[in-house]
Structures are given as C-alpha cells and as structure tokens.
Amino acid sequence: MGRQPCCDKVGLKKGPWTAEEDKKLINFILNNGQCCWRAVPKLAGLLRCGKSCRLRWTNYLRPDLKRGLLSDSEEKMVIDLHAQLGNRWSKIAAQLPGRTDNEIKNHWNTHIKKKLRKMGIDPLTHRPIASSRVEEEEEQAKLHEEIMSITHETDEIFNASSPGFCTDEVPMIQPHEIIVPSASASVTSSSSSASSVSPSCSSSNSSLMEWPESMYLLGLDDIMGWDLSSGDGDGDGDGGEPKFDPFNQYQRSNFEQEAWKLELF
DNA sequence: AATATTCGCAACCGCCAGAGA
DNA sequence: GTCTCTGGCGGTTGCGAATAT
Numbered sequence A: 001m002g003r004q005p006c007c008d009k010v011g012l013k014k015g016p017w018t019a020e021e022d023k024k025l026i027n028f029i030l031n032n033g034q035c036c037w038r039a040v041p042k043l044a045g046l047l048r049c050g051k052s053c054r055l056r057w058t059n060y061l062r063p064d065l066k067r068g069l070l071s072d073s074e075e076k077m078v079i080d081l082h083a084q085l086g087n088r089w090s091k092i093a094a095q096l097p098g099r100t101d102n103e104i105k106n107h108w109n110t111h112i113k114k115k116l117r118k119m120g121i122d123p124l125t126h127r128p129i130a131s132s133r134v135e136e137e138e139e140q141a142k143l144h145e146e147i148m149s150i151t152h153e154t155d156e157i158f159n160a161s162s163p164g165f166c167t168d169e170v171p172m173i174q175p176h177e178i179i180v181p182s183a184s185a186s187v188t189s190s191s192s193s194a195s196s197v198s199p200s201c202s203s204s205n206s207s208l209m210e211w212p213e214s215m216y217l218l219g220l221d222d223i224m225g226w227d228l229s230s231g232d233g234d235g236d237g238d239g240g241e242p243k244f245d246p247f248n249q250y251q252r253s254n255f256e257q258e259a260w261k262l263e264l265f
Numbered sequence B: 001a002a003t004a005t006t007c008g009c010a011a012c013c014g015c016c017a018g019a020g021a
Numbered sequence C: 001g002t003c004t005c006t007g008g009c010g011g012t013t014g015c016g017a018a019t020a021t
Helices: A019-032 A040-044 A050-061 A072-085 A089-094 A101-118 A129-161 A220-224 A249-263
Strands: none
Touching: A019 A040, A019 A050, A040 A050, A050 A101, A072 A089, A072 A101, A089 A101
C-alpha cells in the first residue's frame, strides 16, 4: 500500500520562489480562492507541487501577514504560550494574528531560545537553569536511594532464603521464560499541561481574498510594521528595533515584495 | 583579501488526522 | 471497517548573508 506522493515530483521545480511564480499564485488564489491545493499548480500554470504552493501562500504571500520581527509583546506572548503548549507552533500562531507557525518556530529557534538561555532560563522547561539542575540532581539522588534500598532489601531476602548461595547453582533461563514488563505499565507520559489554553482560531483567514484596503493608504513603516523613527540601530532590540536598513537583505526583500504587491492593484 | 564559520530564514520532508468513497 | 486523498503540523535542511579568522 503506502501513501502516494502529494504530486508527481518528476519535472517539478524546487527551491526559492521567483516573483513570477508568486504573481501567478497570488492571481490564481485571488481569482479562484483557496480550493484544492493539489489542483492549484496545474490551474495556475506553476511547476510546483500543491503542498509547496500552500506553504508559499500561507507563510509568505497571504495578504494579512505581518512583516518584520516580532514585537516585544508578541515575543512575550510566544514565550508564555510555549510554556503552556510546548512546540505546538500552529496553536501558538493562532493566538498571534498575522504571524505564521513557521515564522514563530524560526524566531523561537534563532532568537528566543538564546535569549532565554542568556537569562538563565531553560527554553524547554521555562524554569531557571540552575534550579532545574538542582532538581535534576535531587531526582537522581532520590532514584539512587530507591535503587539502593531495593538492592538492600533483595540482598536481605536473598541472604535469608538461600544462605551459602553459589552462582554455579543458578539454572539457565530459557528465552520463553523471560518476562518483559509492558511499556505502558512502566512509562508514564509527561505531556505539558495544555488544558488551560483554548486557542480560539477565530480569525480563519481562508476566506480573506482581498488585500486590506488600508494597505494602499499606509506608509512603509505601517505596511511593514517597522518603526522608522526610533531605534538605536545596533540590532540588540533595546532601542525600538527593527529599524529599516536598506542594506539588510531580509528587510530589503520584504520591502521590494510589499512594493510589488502594491503595484498589483 | 581570501577563506572558514556561524547565523537566520525559506522551503522541504515525512508523518498524522480527518474526510469521503 | 478499509482505503485513499488532502490539508496540516513539526522537525530538518539548504543556502545566502554576515561575521570571524
């Protein structure tokens, strides 16, 4: 049996999307809406697989996406939500309008993780690194104690029941006599407590097929979410970054793309 | 100036769940 | 109930840019 690939991969293009491809995809979706992604590339005249088209749209081309780095409040929200939900990026993204799971995941892995470690917080447990180490050591010590007490008990039982024991007397154990404890009985899952959060997912963007009218009226800083007037420009986030830097490839490509989008209409 | 290394982001891959036949 | 297909998710990779040597 086995699953069929989402598309016939022979002759399909991979790698970065060109402006031409983006244009085709946007035009198609704006005219036809998001329907069957499998059919999109064929109908839109793209040599891509449907999955790739969907990802490109949801992560990059959607008109309601925010651009630029996450703000401090957004970052804080991500950290809080991660503490409750773990690596459920889509659930986290659902709480941050205009942000994608991929964007948040990348930001987490490249920025927030480091930041938390720098602050002495374990990004996995969200606990202070020092104290979690102490707890870990305590746990290990406890475990050791338990093992030692069990060993002691068995030794006592053993010594009491079979004095003068000799290893030569141990009967050989046959394979069928070995009893393996079931995994379910011995392993307890320690999933994070996610019950307290109920992602609303209220703003399903699937129906959003028009560029926001405000886009025509806003300036660059508004469109891109950049604060062009403030920031100390050192990139450390302490002075109102991100600041627009025409030589920053990432910002520049965003700008070019936004400008291009505007020219579409 | 040249080369090596690190960083950050976009895109891909494999798996899973749900829907429908 | 089984099988197939699609959309979605999270982890990983590739590659260009930035930085260090």
